[in-house]
Amino acid sequence: MTTKALDRTRPPAAGHRRPPGFINRWRARRAARDAWAAHHRLAQAVTAEFREACTALRLCQYVSVAAGVTVRTPRVGAVHAGPPMSLSVELMAGQEPGDFTSRENGPRLAHSLGGHGLRVEPLAGRWVRVTVLNHDPLRDGFGLPSLAVASGSEPVILGRTEDGITLGHAFTDAGHLGAQGQNGSGKSALFYGLLSQVAAAPDVLVTGSDITGLLLGRAWDGTVHRPHQVVGTADLIAHALLLEDLVAEMDRRLEAIPPRRDRVEPSPKTPTVLVVLEEFPGLLRAADALPKPKRGEGVPVGDRIRSAVLRLLSEGRKAAFRVLMLAQRFEATAVGGGYARDQFALRLSFRVPADSLEMLHGTEARALGQEHANAAPGIAYLSGLGRDCERIRVPYLGEYGEYVDRIQRFGRRAAS
Template sequence: MTALERLDHTHSGYRSGGARSPGFLSRLRERRAQRDYEASVIAFANALRGEFREACSGLGICHYVQVAAGITIRTPRIGEVRPGPPLRFTVELLPGQEPADFTSKQNGPRLAHTLGGHGLRVEPLAGRWVRLVVLGHDPLADGFGLPALTVASGAEAVILGRTEDGITLGHAVTDPAHLGVQGQNGSGKSAFCYGLLSQLAAAPDVLVAGSDITGLLLGRAWDDTAHRPHQVVGTADIAAHAVLLEDLVAEMDRRLATIPARRDKIEPSMGTPTVLVVLEEFPGLLRAADGLPKPKRGEGVPVGDRIRSAVLRLLSEGRKAAFRVLMLAQRFEATAVGGGYARDQFALRLSFRVPADSLEMLHGTDARRFGQEHANADPGIAYLSGLGRDCERLRVPYLGDYAEYCDRLATHGRPAHR
């Protein structure tokens, strides 16, 4: 509204009925509604202060102070309250308290439930002040679809998932990290990788190679793409998996030998792409290889050992040569994935639904508190740690059914002749 229009507006208000005009009455109503609203916010804030105080003393997020009359309880002070949704309020921590005291596994859900929510998020403000946000429902309860996106280069981030604070996490395949993914049957490991690989399939400087005994993640879906010749699938010829992995090691060695002067790593390009070595259901591959008849003494190395040592070399030396490993397993037990040393090489670790001990095994003792709840997680919900991030819960994007994966690869997959 311009100044002139505003003038006109006020003027017409006077003309059409003076003090009893509809304009005057509506302003009166508006002011009363505003007063009522403010009173209700104050009443709400007072009630919240009471409930918060009770909850904090019940949960021991308080100080016990000895005074002449006995013991008195001090709880963190609430500052500004915004009814939301989501309900938010600022809190001044007592000396010695940490923001995480409100959101710990023990206190977080109880405090949230007392305040009528599902969970809590704590945001540090200045000094000892933090903001508590009461989340109305599990922010990861709703899935999110993966649009038909592809990256133009391995240096661009692909979508890994969305965290509880609504942040979308990305990861570039050129980042120096091998990726380990564990999860029970049907927890969403493969579906996550459908999303990941479909985003990478078009990049001219990325090659999706690897071994897949199930033949679903790699294999037929990649026919007619430049990636397919570097993939071995199925269980009919387990030795072929060893041959492929040894070829990849040979290529890695060739690259390591030709690192340009004054450089300590290969820069990926169309000629020397970042090779993503996918190892779908790797423990299954090792089991199948170890089940083969052993060669006689002096007549070669058992296939299982060949696979183990090739993968170990890719894991320990591959980063400099633009090789990245993406390993999937139901459980990242050291013996199942080629040893504890191999397991330690995964800088980025993702756990879909797993029993509590498996979660702790891959993410360390920090993850212990999430174990019980994560043991029943829905497909697509995972914990991620690594690359400077604490263990955090996220939902991975879902591309749709398997046919959609095939369609996206057929449409976007880098063709064989490029």
């Protein structure tokens, strides 16, 4: 009996036709097998690279056995090709998710896996998901959408972190906000975005002092906020009077706190008062340059301003007052003293020298100073409210005219 090889260049003979779609199903199964094999090879390569990187970065444990010392690394579960690529990892005893994203380990581990950075999210138990970010999320700016919150308790967009997460901040949270940075570094753009988002909230009142007249002032004409704002340097006493009036309102609220309560609950009748202090050191310098009153004839204007701001910082939290201060440098003498500077729970530093970064964020931030001294506009270091010092990019509202348009569109008007 002889056999004849099947000639696959010719169609099958009559009576031997393959079922319809056979070739397509065969090709699909072959493609699925090839895809699984390629993914399996990728998973093996990623797992090996991850384990080697953990060993090099000492994110491992050394275990003594009879044959010597063996190295134990975090166990890798599933690997997902993405994009972006991610892998599930079981932390070893004593490890924390932050060990993979620290300043010392995060960039090196990410580069070993072929990415720019890492995002680590808890899954269950000791398992976490490690996502490899393909590029720096802060490299590209992101525009602020046209939105306005309905209440001061709703978070406004504060910025985007290096792991691609958008941060929100509610002004009812207990914490004053201080921002420093050189001219053109982006701190005013941050406040354009923040104030435009809360301008319509019925339980928020935007007040304050602005010697430039840009952040506050004419943009707010026609809104309920405008009577509570003072701009320019023509009448510096008016700045002191406004701040003293705010202190008086704070005292009235503190006296009216109901029994068995320790703070004011914001409402349209008692709104959260945002006290914006734009270029506050410049205001103090201008006030200190005024002629000093004679002994017994009054208190210097600069001292009146310092005293009022210090009281708002130290006592305003319970009365629903939040101070938002901008300065080129948060030097103690420039912002009313070291005690005043210490009251800011949320701190942001745009492009500043290393000593200025350390001044606002602590000694651990000094190592970041050399890189941050040349940061692009809109990049800031943020710390406070339970977050370690980390880089963020603040949202970009647009040109100044866009800020004016949004305040005019969303700014709360008096009820008719």
